[in-house]
Amino acid sequence: MAASVRRIKLGTQGLEVSAQGLGCMGMSAFYGPPKSEEEMIPLIHHAINCGITFLDTSDVYGPHTNEILIGKALKGGWREKVELATKFGVKFSDGKGSVHGDPAYVRAACEGSLKRLDMDCIDLYYQHRIDTKVPIEITMGELKKLVEEGKIKYIGLSEASASTIRRAHAVHPISAVQLEWSLWTRDVEKDIIPTCRELGIGIVAYSPLGRGFLSTGPKITEKFSEADYRQHFPRFKPENVEHNKHIFERVCEIAARKGCTPAQLALAWVHHQGDDVCPIPGTTKIENLNQNIGALSVKLSPEDMAGLETLASDDSVKGDRYGGLSPSWMNSETPPLSSWKPE
Template sequence: MQQRTLGKTDLKVSAEGFGCMGLTSFYGAPAAENEAIDLIHKAIDLGVTFFDTAESYGPFLNEKLVGRALKGRRDSVVIATKFGWVWSVNGERSLNSRPDHIFKVVDESLQRLDTEYIDLYYQHRLDPQVPIEETVGALAELIKQGKIRHIGLSEVGPKTLRRAHAVHPITALQTEYSLWERDPEAEILPTLRELGIGFVAYSPLGRGFLTGEIKKVQDLDANDFRRSDPRFQGENFARNVELVELVRQLAATKHATPGQIALAWLLHKGNDIVPIPGTKRLKYLEENIAATEIALSPEEMSQLEASIGKSAGARYSETGMRAISRD
């Protein structure tokens, strides 16, 4: 697989990464551990070098799984993980990006991942109680200590990016971006390119919607978080099914799946963009990786963009949207 460089750095990753979240969390029943590890190994065999996890996935279970899966292969992969969420004794979640907290939880992530360093360490969500300068200053200290190698942010806007980058170069921003979530194009992508920061696109398949495989919400597991996702509800769902049908039409002419077309579109939006689709199934892993070989003409790109309107519904619940910063 082709490699891409994140930001103005020496961090090279596969053009398509692997989002590990769904192996343990949020998307229904977790994968069996042996199957999840086999899937990660297969991804490596197919050229994937970039694996994304977070302490909050599980919580903590995902990092442990990734650590076990990558044992013995550490030198050939790039590991990205995230900090920032904390849980109370009754399971409620809040944000904490104070330096003392970061210094504590990085060691815990290193232990779970069974590694001496983290390649890319993201702040999972902006903590409104802690100036971004303090958070990035703490992360810069971790680079000096050799515990992390690059700093990332997630779901922040241009002003925060500039403030953070002034303290220490930011290597990558992770934000949702896909054919039906194009909000980053207005201000975020131009800012990233001005500053020389890479873009890691999560949910590049619209949480599975753009694959065309989800026919009705009832097909999802009872504990799948998408059952409460506004885009999967009622009239929103019906409208979004129509959008997927337009992708399907182009896919048929390219002898590809709708998901492959959605990924190919994103890969064509710039060499500074790295999507990180996730899956529990080998079939979809192979399909996703094959999308890196699909060529789309400028006319096909324009056709897709003109035909796919704005998706219906917010991308998270009201609570989830409150954690998204666009400052």
């Protein structure tokens, strides 16, 4: 099965990853109660053995427990087989998120992640969300130092605006930008994707299955536990689900014609965006992981792509992605460098 997962280059700095990654968040946080190490470590090993070697975590997943899980899973020779991405910048307190990008925080966060992962170097280190109080040049300056010190190999940004990406890239090359991209989230196609391509930056698509909606449809909302953050997102509110279900129904119809599952079709659509795009669907079940890998062999014609894009245009989905979360949660700008006054 490993041969079916091709390799791609992310950015122009030398980072090479499996064309599909594994998002590890749901193993520990946000989508219900955390799963046991006894279940998740074999899943991670199965993914690696199948050729899914690009693992995605963050210090805020848990918080901290997902990095610890990944660190344990990569003991005993597994570390050398993977490209590991983790992130910094988000803290949750009393259910509210805050974002931090000042140099002291960047360094402390990196040291903390290295300790929890029990490793000497992080392959790809993302700023998870953009601190709208700190010029991106200041954050990038500290990240550049961490590269020079050998603590991280490559730098990434997540949910940054096109102008923030440009400013960051001018300080040190960005290897990857992580963003939400799927059949029901397409706003990034206007200027962020073209900016990444102009600058030679790889694109990592999180939630490529629409947080499960494109694989399960409206009935996914019946399975949400009290610990599942998705119940708070506007798109999963009953009145919006009723509207959005037509996208899932059409995906099901096209998938039936193609002889694949709705999830495989939705993932294949992302894969067909280009060889600089790596989706990172998350799962806690081996059968779903195997199904996701199957998406790599689904072939879509230009007519298939056009049909999918017509049914899922940017304005056809009801409900915001995040609702009332922090203003720095999506495609964020930072203040000009001239405004920076370190404390």
